[in-house]
Amino acid sequence: MITIPFKNFLIGRVLVRENIEDIRPLHEAHYAETETKYKHHTVAVNYEHMAACDEAGTMRCFGARMVDSQQLIAYLFVYISPSAHDSSICATEDAYYIVPEHRGSGLARRLLQYSEKRLKELGVDYFFMSSKAPIGGPNIGMFLETEGFKPTAIMYSKAL
Numbered sequence: 065m066i067t068i069p070f071k072n073f074l075i076g077r078v079l080v081r082e083n084i085e086d087i088r089p090l091h092e093a094h095y096a097e098t099e100t101k102y103k104h105h106t107v108a109v110n111y112e113h114m115a116a117c118d119e120a121g122t123m124r125c126f127g128a129r130m131v132d133s134q135q136l137i138a139y140l141f142v143y144i145s146p147s148a149h150d151s152s153i154c155a156t157e158d159a160y161y162i163v164p165e166h167r168g169s170g171l172a173r174r175l176l177q178y179s180e181k182r183l184k185e186l187g188v189d190y191f192f193m194s195s196k197a198p199i200g201g202p203n204i205g206m207f208l209e210t211e212g213f214k215p216t217a218i219m220y221s222k223a224l
């Protein structure tokens with residue numbers, strides 16, 4: 065597993081099954097910041113499903129830990145799948161979260177760049193990211209554009 069140091073962080077792949085207890089508090093904080101604004105359901109992440117997808121190669125989790133404490137402080141989950149429209153392989157962000165006290169440190173950019181490199185090594189052709197700004201998350205649109213992403217769609221959600 066490739067891990068790179070950045071400031072006082074270690075960035076690398078996070079195996080879901082082995083790190084559920086490290087991931088869980090970040091999910092809870094992330095969901096409290098964004099998902100509760102539009103979902104009627106409480107957080108009940110299906111970690112067994114996520115671990116199975118990770119093991120099957122259809123999901124990857126990349127993350128950052130503090131060097132000294134090994135505490136997980138950021139993650140980027142992506143699903144990987146063949147396109148239904150052509151011969152390309154696509155990675156679609158499921159969740160991207162940096163704990164608030166480490167935002168602005170450059171970690172978000174490094175984690176994204178690390179993830180892109182690993183996805184490219186896996187044969188991914190396109191990487192899709194989203195912004196939760198309309199519902200209270202940080203607006204990462206300009207950040208993504210500085211990293212070469214282009215706006216291609218606006219996603220809407222409706223509770224049924």
